[in-house]
Amino acid sequence: MANLTASQDKPQGTQVPKRFAIVLIVGLIALGVCVLVSLAFGSRAMGLKEVLDGLFRPEVDSYSASVVQKRIGRTVFSLLAGGALGVSGALMQAVTRNPIADPSILGVNTGATLFVVGGIAFLNIGSANEYIVLACIGAAITAIFVFGVGSLGRGGATPIKLVLAGAATSAALSSLISAIMIPRAQVMDQLRFWQVGSVGAATWDDIAVFSPFLIVGILIAFVTAPALNALALGDEAATGLGVRTGVLRLVASAAGVVLCGAVTALAGPIGFVGLLATHLVRLLIGPDQRYLIPMSALAGAVVLTVSDVIGRILGSPGELEVGIVTAFVGAPILILLAMRSKVRSL
Amino acid sequence: MKPTHQFLAEDTVAGYEHKTIIHGVSLSIPSNKISVIIGANACGKSTLLKTMARLIKPESGKITLDGKPIDKFAPKPLAKVLGLLPQSPIVPEGISVSDLIGRGRFPHQSWLGGWTKKDYEAVAEAMEIMKITELANRNIDELSGGQRQRVWIAMALAQQTDILFLDEPTTFLDITYQVEILDLLTDLNRKHGTTIVMVLHDINLSARYADYIFALREGKLLAEGEPSEVITSELIKDVFGLDSTVISDPVSGSPLIVPIGRHHVVK
Numbered sequence: 001m002a003n004l005t006a007s008q009d010k011p012q013g014t015q016v017p018k019r020f021a022i023v024l025i026v027g028l029i030a031l032g033v034c035v036l037v038s039l040a041f042g043s044r045a046m047g048l049k050e051v052l053d054g055l056f057r058p059e060v061d062s063y064s065a066s067v068v069q070k071r072i073g074r075t076v077f078s079l080l081a082g083g084a085l086g087v088s089g090a091l092m093q094a095v096t097r098n099p100i101a102d103p104s105i106l107g108v109n110t111g112a113t114l115f116v117v118g119g120i121a122f123l124n125i126g127s128a129n130e131y132i133v134l135a136c137i138g139a140a141i142t143a144i145f146v147f148g149v150g151s152l153g154r155g156g157a158t159p160i161k162l163v164l165a166g167a168a169t170s171a172a173l174s175s176l177i178s179a180i181m182i183p184r185a186q187v188m189d190q191l192r193f194w195q196v197g198s199v200g201a202a203t204w205d206d207i208a209v210f211s212p213f214l215i216v217g218i219l220i221a222f223v224t225a226p227a228l229n230a231l232a233l234g235d236e237a238a239t240g241l242g243v244r245t246g247v248l249r250l251v252a253s254a255a256g257v258v259l260c261g262a263v264t265a266l267a268g269p270i271g272f273v274g275l276l277a278t279h280l281v282r283l284l285i286g287p288d289q290r291y292l293i294p295m296s297a298l299a300g301a302v303v304l305t306v307s308d309v310i311g312r313i314l315g316s317p318g319e320l321e322v323g324i325v326t327a328f329v330g331a332p333i334l335i336l337l338a339m340r341s342k343v344r345s346l
Numbered sequence: 347m348k349p350t351h352q353f354l355a356e357d358t359v360a361g362y363e364h365k366t367i368i369h370g371v372s373l374s375i376p377s378n379k380i381s382v383i384i385g386a387n388a389c390g391k392s393t394l395l396k397t398m399a400r401l402i403k404p405e406s407g408k409i410t411l412d413g414k415p416i417d418k419f420a421p422k423p424l425a426k427v428l429g430l431l432p433q434s435p436i437v438p439e440g441i442s443v444s445d446l447i448g449r450g451r452f453p454h455q456s457w458l459g460g461w462t463k464k465d466y467e468a469v470a471e472a473m474e475i476m477k478i479t480e481l482a483n484r485n486i487d488e489l490s491g492g493q494r495q496r497v498w499i500a501m502a503l504a505q506q507t508d509i510l511f512l513d514e515p516t517t518f519l520d521i522t523y524q525v526e527i528l529d530l531l532t533d534l535n536r537k538h539g540t541t542i543v544m545v546l547h548d549i550n551l552s553a554r555y556a557d558y559i560f561a562l563r564e565g566k567l568l569a570e571g572e573p574s575e576v577i578t579s580e581l582i583k584d585v586f587g588l589d590s591t592v593i594s595d596p597v598s599g600s601p602l603i604v605p606i607g608r609h610h611v612v613k
Contacts, residue, residue: 237435242421243452
């Protein structure tokens, strides 16, 4: 992290992004608010007092307490999953130098989904660990395939080509998923909810299994951030600065794939969170990865948790899966981004 | 002053996947001087520069720094000695001048160490040399082409290397900016002793600003030496296939090439 005292001596060399402190504080406040909101809303909405009583004085109102307790697991998981998706998006964008690289747009989510669905239908998998491993394999294979196809022809992996390759791959994989699911009515029931993306089903055990993947992925993201900053200047400039670009790309994309795969394994495919989070953050504090990556985690956590709450409110008395909500918010933003000419150069 | 280094290319053959472009070049970069590689389009100037700057792995032959092949160095320590400004680096969207220049400090930083006083000083000094201190907090997108190029060179300067490779640093710039950039690079060389190796398109500016010239044709080194020795109408004919008269530049005293075409020739 930047040395604040030195930056005061030499204001022209200051490295902490403008507005960073304000953005961080606002972000943390937003995080706190969305935690409270997530605990309060659902098929039974509660006031702030009930939430606080439920949290800290369960003896006062045991019914509220049990509802709030149930929502804690869901909230924690959506925060972690949102953070993971935010960082995964930031990593994929940095590695490809492509502002619309997001796990869902590249079809990586769908690849992870296909493998999990296949695993349930053919291999009888059941544990969270098996879900995660299969999802990561599916995500990795899809990522390699989409980048491969998107890089064909002149100009390498341009944003437009990547979107097309991702969309086509995603469509093909989705139909495969349907083909596996439709003849299997009993599997379908179990999967329907999962397949749209929902954070509601996660248990504390799931969170425990998920955490190591999250920690490893985020650690790699933090360690590679300075090198990713150099990579942003182009492969030649990065090599000149002493970056092994091949190794960096491999390690950082592996982390991005693991983060996305682990979330998809437990929650189903949730789109656009990485895209929304990173663009929001980049707009506010600029492109320095050392700040962009942690702030994308924060923004991703807020975006996913808020989307989950919106889904619970709109779908009341049942709920609308969070994957549907993020897609509704994310799709227009993607179109806006694709229309801007600047998208070509990150 | 920067220390002296011995930088050699020995019988270097290099190119891209299916096409060899450099056919056996041996040269020694004069330490603490400004060298310019000249040659016609597609003669391999940039390829040679990139090979020496370790962007391209040579097919055969050796590139050595102080006797050690450059691919035997770890990337970061090498990046403290050998800097490079590619022809068209990428500007991340929305990046500020100081952030971009600061990225030149990468090889000097460890992950946990973060930004030290030395890093801030290096960035401030680089901006001072390139005369862009007042632009520090501006967005790169708002700058003119000449200012942008000065920012990029400052990025390379913040790296504080002894040797600096530049691939056509004046391309796409107005003549005013071309002269300004070359003056600033000369300041850098004279004040700090930085060894500069660059590819330039303009032969007359090359003759004026270079201490040493490497003339390339079809991937082979045709001539080398001080401009006053090597720039002759015969060499220009050999390198560019162009008839010319070489006179003394009335401003600098360096050789000045006056091309002879089919029209506008006074009998």
